[in-house]
Amino acid sequence: MKVFLPGTLEDLWERWEKIPNARIYAGGTDFMVKLREGAIQAPALICLERIPALTKIREEENTLFIGAGVSHAGILTHPLVQTWCPVLVEALRVLGSPLIRNMGTLGGNIATASPAGDSLPALYVLDAEVVLADARKTRVLPISDFILSPGKTSLKEREIIRGVRIPRPMPYTMSRYEKVGKRKAMAVAVASLAACLRFDTNGVVKIARLAWGSVGPTIVTASRVEKALVGFPLSRKHLEEIAPMVEEAVSPIDDIRASAVYRKKIAINLLCRLAGDSNFNGRFTP
Numbered sequence: 001m002k003v004f005l006p007g008t009l010e011d012l013w014e015r016w017e018k019i020p021n022a023r024i025y026a027g028g029t030d031f032m033v034k035l036r037e038g039a040i041q042a043p044a045l046i047c048l049e050r051i052p053a054l055t056k057i058r059e060e061e062n063t064l065f066i067g068a069g070v071s072h073a074g075i076l077t078h079p080l081v082q083t084w085c086p087v088l089v090e091a092l093r094v095l096g097s098p099l100i101r102n103m104g105t106l107g108g109n110i111a112t113a114s115p116a117g118d119s120l121p122a123l124y125v126l127d128a129e130v131v132l133a134d135a136r137k138t139r140v141l142p143i144s145d146f147i148l149s150p151g152k153t154s155l156k157e158r159e160i161i162r163g164v165r166i167p168r169p170m171p172y173t174m175s176r177y178e179k180v181g182k183r184k185a186m187a188v189a190v191a192s193l194a195a196c197l198r199f200d201t202n203g204v205v206k207i208a209r210l211a212w213g214s215v216g217p218t219i220v221t222a223s224r225v226e227k228a229l230v231g232f233p234l235s236r237k238h239l240e241e242i243a244p245m246v247e248e249a250v251s252p253i254d255d256i257r258a259s260a261v262y263r264k265k266i267a268i269n270l271l272c273r274l275a276g277d278s279n280f281n282g283r284f285t286p
């Protein structure tokens with residue numbers, strides 16, 4: 001099978017036009033597994049890793065742009081990402097192993113659209129937008145509109161993810177990502193929670209954004225729980241009071257990693273652990 005390595009986006013569009021059924025990949029950490037299993041068949045492959053336009057991280061007015069082709073390791077060590085979105089850094093730090101983080105890319109994690117994808121809950125609470133491009137145009141979608149169902153996205157034929165845009169962080173925001181897996185490393189999430197909370201100067205929650213991974217067919221958000229946090233300081237007692245709302249919001253399944261009942265319990269515990277957690281308090285952005 002032929003593998004093409006375009007050096008620019010123009011080369012990519014030209015090559016894809018000539019071989020319309022060619023399949024694209026970036027780090028190959030998901031794609032190559034499926035190819036070897038025979039789950040993917042293609043007349044040719046196009047690797048995106050040599051396209052510099054996909055590997056940039058830059059500040060653009062009031063947003064941070066992260067190219068789809070930047071590796072997880074490249075993102076989590078980047079000073080701009082560390083300042084703008086520590087929750088994404090926390091999420092990528094627990095994705096796979098050092099090898100997977102060096103090879104795997106953000107674009108690949110988003111396009112895979114797994115409910116266990118570690119970058120996704122963080123991107124949801126950051127209100128990230130996905131920048132998509134084909135040979136003719138660029139379009140932008142909120143991450144929650146881009147992800148449709150397990151493994152399904154809004155990507156059109158011969159369209160790629162160019163990157164994500166993340167709005168400037170608001171003052172007095174705290175964020176946290178926690179993942180529970182079967183092991184501490186190299187484990188797919190049994191359940192995970194990303195949280196981004198904005199406080200007023202009295203320590204009362206003004207805006208709450210929460211997103212759970214692995215407890216539904218896609219990332220689960222719960223506006224009822226978010227609203228119930230607003231107007232109160234963050235306390236274990238209050239979180240325990242609103243915890244039953246989490247049970248209603250999530251719809252996990254039984255699988256080889258965990259039962260649905262266990263996943264529900266973890267989803268609630270992850271919420272309750274937001275209060276009084278030193279890590280969470282340490283991510284305060286004044």
Ligand SMILES: Cc1cc2nc3c(=O)[nH]c(=O)nc-3n(C[C@H](O)[C@H](O)[C@H](O)COP(=O)(O)OP(=O)(O)OC[C@H]3O[C@@H](n4cnc5c(N)ncnc54)[C@H](O)[C@@H]3O)c2cc1C
Nearest residue numbers: 026027028029030031096104105107108109111117118161
């Ligand atoms: C051992 C192992 C452990 C893992 N652990 C985790 C984990 O803990 N957490 C987790 O979230 N994931 C995990 N993964 C899954 C995987 O590594 C990640 O999803 C990774 O981010 C995929 O990125 P990639 O660049 O390798 O994607 P690829 O394998 O290159 O591609 C995956 C899919 O995305 C598409 N794609 C890639 N780039 C683009 C683009 N720019 N535009 C459009 N489509 C694109 C490809 O066509 C393909 O369909 C693991 C994988 C392995 C093998």
